[in-house]
Amino acid sequence: MDAYDALRAAVIEGDDLTARAATEELLSAGHDAQALIRGALTPAMDEVGRRFEAGEFFLPEVLVAARAMKAAQELIQPLLARSKTPPRGRVVLGTVAGDLHDIGKNLVAAMLCSAGFAITDLGVDVSPDRFVAAVGAARPQIVGLSALLTTTMPAMQQTIEALEEQNLRADVKVMVGGAPLTGVFAARIGADGYAPTAAAAVNLARELTP
Ligand code: B12
Structure with missing residues (x-):
């Protein structure tokens, strides 16, 4: 399992500690913050939504997944905002x-x-x-x-x-x-x-x- 798979799986399983650790690992290995959103966080939440609709997940699972996603997002957000150019x-x-x-x-x-x-x-x-x-x-x-x-x-x-x-x-x-x-x-x-x-x-x- 690569680090993207690990981050996706951690969000889907609602494991916020692993989500945070996988995000830290990817960022310190030089991966782009946007790539993490596109390649791991968005597909993970799409899968959570699919499982909820299919009756495989219930609200508690959805909430812990959302919490795991927030843990990853907290690390990513400051990197996205760090730009010296005037806003578009x-x-x-x-x-x-x-x-x-x-x-x-x-x-x-x-x-x-x-x-x-x-x-x-x-x-x-x-x-x-x-x-x-x-x-x-x-x-x-x-x-x-x-x-x-x-x-x-x-x-x-x-x-x-x-x-x-x-x-x-x-x-x-x-x-x-x-x-x-x-x-x-x-x-x-x-x-x-x-x-x-x-x-x-x-x-x-x-x-x-x-
Ligand atoms: C997570 C979730 C929750 C969480 C929300 C946690 C949170 N902090 O957001 C909790 C558990 C709190 C919750 C509560 C409720 N939920 Co809810 N929830 C979901 C669920 C499973 C996933 C939503 C999600 O986050 N998707 C992942 C994200 C990434 O996708 P997204 O939101 O669509 O956003 C993408 C695009 O739409 C777009 N986008 C979004 N916003 C914007 C804005 C702009 C400007 C643009 C351009 C694009 C854009 O870009 C995003 C990224 O790609 C959906 C099911 C589903 N498959 O959608 C049900 C769902 C939306 N919930 C539903 C319901 C009914 C409720 C509740 C009434 C309780 C209940 N019985 O389940 C309450 C309502 C509370 C309230 N007043 O809002 C229904 C709605 C049904 C309907 N026809 O309206 C759904 C569809 C589930 C279902 N099939 O029953 N929910």
Whole structure:
């Protein structure tokens, strides 16, 4: 088993100590932080999601996997942020109101950060008003909305409407993502773009900030 396999397996099994050790080993061997996200962390969480859907995993297993992923991410995040060049653009990012899922959103934040964007991460369960306040304060080029529940998808539209009401919509591009979303849904609620993965989110953010 190579170190990538070890990291993937540790996250899937929810073994945070091994996840941390494998991450340290890969980073000190000179592996790129982005490669770890693409090659180990994202596929591991995809597999956790698959096992949960298949009834092979239950919530406790999912939670310990998420904790193991966070242990790895804590080591990776400072490396992604360490850049002296001015940011390529500013992104305000959050999981919409009523929704507590943040694993995918955190991966998007990490990948955007490593691509040179400055991120204001508002966390989870972010109300339309909080998005509006953050956009007003940070004046980003992009606001990114994440939702994992079909019941919280309408909060994306409410957030876009709140930006319109405060006359902020024209100055900011809205990109949306999360497992239940589609490009059709994104277009229907008036978003500027949808991306299905963190890597695709980076490409989309680049397109939206030419
Ligand atoms: C982990 C998880 C949890 C964890 C969340 C931990 C955390 N800190 O995030 C916990 C246990 C807390 C949880 C709770 C609940 N969950 Co849950 N959860 C999941 C699970 C298994 C995996 C989600 C995940 O992390 N995937 C891995 C990441 C990497 O993928 P991702 O989030 O899709 O993100 C990628 C892309 O979508 C995209 N992306 C994401 N955000 C953004 C944003 C932008 C701007 C862009 C461009 C792209 C982008 O890039 C990411 C990286 O590639 C899914 C099942 C699944 N297969 O999705 C269920 C799932 C989402 N949960 C579900 C449900 C119902 C719940 C609960 C209501 C409780 C329950 N009965 O299970 C609560 C709700 C709590 C709440 N109010 O939010 C359902 C939703 C069903 C539905 N139709 O809405 C799912 C689909 C499981 C199921 N089949 O029942 N959950």
